[in-house]
Amino acid sequence: MTKLIVANWKLNPGTVREAKELFSGVKRGMMKLRRVSAVVCPPAPFLGALTGSDKLALGAQDLFWEPSGAYTGRVAGSMFKSSGASYAIVGHSEMRAAGDNNEIVNWKIKAALKSGLMPIVCVGEQVRDENGGYLNELKEQLDAAFAGVPKKFAGQIVIAYEPVWAIGEAAKSSDTPEGFRHQAIFIRKILAPQFGKEAALNIPILYGGSVNTKNAEGFLTEGHADGLLVGRESLRADKFIEILKIAAHV
Ligand code: PGA
DSSP: EEEEEEEEOOOOOHHHHHHOOOOHHHHHTTTOOSEEEEEHHHHHHHHGGGGOOOSEEEEEEOOOSSSSSTTTTTTTTHHHHHHHHEEEEESHHHHHHTOOOOOHHHHHHHHHTTTTEEEEEEEEOOOOTTTHHHHHHHHHHHHHTTEEEEEEGGGOOOOOOGGGGGGSSSOSOOOOOOHHHHHHHHHHHHHHHHHHHHHHHSEEEEESSSSTTTTTTHHHHHTTEEEEESSSSSHHHHHHHHHHHHHHHO
């Protein structure tokens, strides 16, 4: 199956020129690769300067849930869509830390689907506690995220399992492929009653959190991940291309 590798550039790079350079580096590097597709999620102002394709699509890092109105500083799904995005990251832990609760995540998922954007829904526990509380946390996030989302949208949803403790500079380590595999099974179990067993099996589940050129293969093979969500290592074209190559050859 084609692996989906998502680059979350976060608040980088600093200029439109650098964004174009990084993007064209990735484009060149993946030209000959088969069985892998990538999504680059740049800061919103750079979207118009980049041209996506089926193989290298563009995504929003977030979106606002209302389509228009007096909301200073917000960007709607339809605006992202008409600027070239076909995906939108929703519920990233950094947005949750900035105030997005489960209900807001739900509104944003619905807004993305309404605008024709595929939501990449981030879920993941704060800590992996020994008494299994993290499973409840994950279930709560998923139940709330998809409340009222009709079955017919199952094919337009991507999940990114990103344990918060494994994300970013401060993380001591990534999850393990085995840890991810268990979580992915659990996630599909939660989604099955809502979307149907078969559809839940087909929803891509990506791993995110300190993905790099060394651990990518393990998540895709042993971990059976359908793809990866990459932060820091997506900011260097050579590193990101190496990850794409790994994904194309597993
Ligand atoms: P990281 O970020 O790869 O830098 O840990 C991942 C993410 O936040 O999506």
